Amino acid sequence: MARLRVHAFTLTLDGFAAGTDQRADAPFGDGVDGLHEWMSASFRGEGTGADHAAFLAGSENIGATIIGRNMFGPIRGAWPDESWRGWWGETPPYGHDVFVLTHHPRPSLPMDGGTTFHFLEATPAEVLAQASEAAGGADVRLGGGAATVRAFLAEGLVDEMHLVIAPILAGAGERLFEGLDALPAGYRVEALVPGESGNVHARIVRR
Template identity: 85%
Template sequence: MSRLRVHAFTITLDGFGTGTDQREDAPFGDGVEGLHDWMMPSFRGEGAGVDDAAFRAGDEGVGATIMGRNMFGPVRGPWPDESWRGWWGEEPPYGHPVFVLTHHPRPSLPMAGGTTFHFLEATPKEVLARAVEAAGGQDVRLGGGVATVRAFLAEGLVDEMHLVIAPFLAGAGERLFEGLDALPAGYRVERLVPGEAGNVHATVVRR
């Protein structure tokens, strides 16, 4: 049975997954510089230890991905055209169907390497059903942004969540757990593991 998993989702010590004023030259906004420093060695092929293992685990057994419009790109509101094709160049790293939640659907976008972006106006349950079918028995990975993960958590749809807590405070931006007062009733912290970059890896699972 397919599970819905969050992986390598990084937040500050005070719970912010993004800073303020997200834009093309600052995809995660201001005030969170260094948020993803822990994974940079893995991107360069130089990773090792706990951080690298956690980074790579996010691709294991995943057959589809769900993300929000803000994770796909900086364009807001109606699409002016279809020139924006994601942050990742012509061969995104997914290699499977990716479902982008948006209030402004556009035609599906096939890319090199097996990735196809599908743009849907749907509820979390509806898009999860589509992704599970596309995953062909493998798990579904839930990407960002913050509001997207929060929406799936609010409906209790997430089975497992790997959070990385970065060792600094942001003070402003989007907090992952904002308004999720019922979260402790449905989820528990399974383990905490320190990483090499001063960060902490937290595994949160459904009760």
């Protein structure tokens, strides 16, 4: 059975997954400079150690991905047209079906390299069922943003999370665990591993 996994989801030390005023020229908002610095070497093909191993693990046995509307792009509300095709250019890095949760569905968007974006207005359980079918027996990766991950955690649908705690403070923005008071009853911290960039990798699994 397909598992739902969160990988490389990075938080500030005070718990923010994004800063304030997210926009096209600052996708993660203000006040979080350096949030994803830990994976820069891996993107350059120079990664080593615990950081690189964690980076690579996010692609292992993944057959489909679920993301929120805000992770697909900066446009809010109704789509003015279909010209926005994602942050990644014509060849996104996924290479499989990506399900975008949105209150404003639009036609599926095939891209180069095997990625197809599907825009769904659905419950977490409904979109997970579709993604699991598309994954063909592999696992499903749950991307951001924080609100999307919270929605799946609230329904107990997440099997495993790899969180990265970056050594920075934001003070304001979007918290990952806001309102999830029941989280400790369903999940436990299995491991904490220090990374080379001063960050810490946390693996959280179902109880």
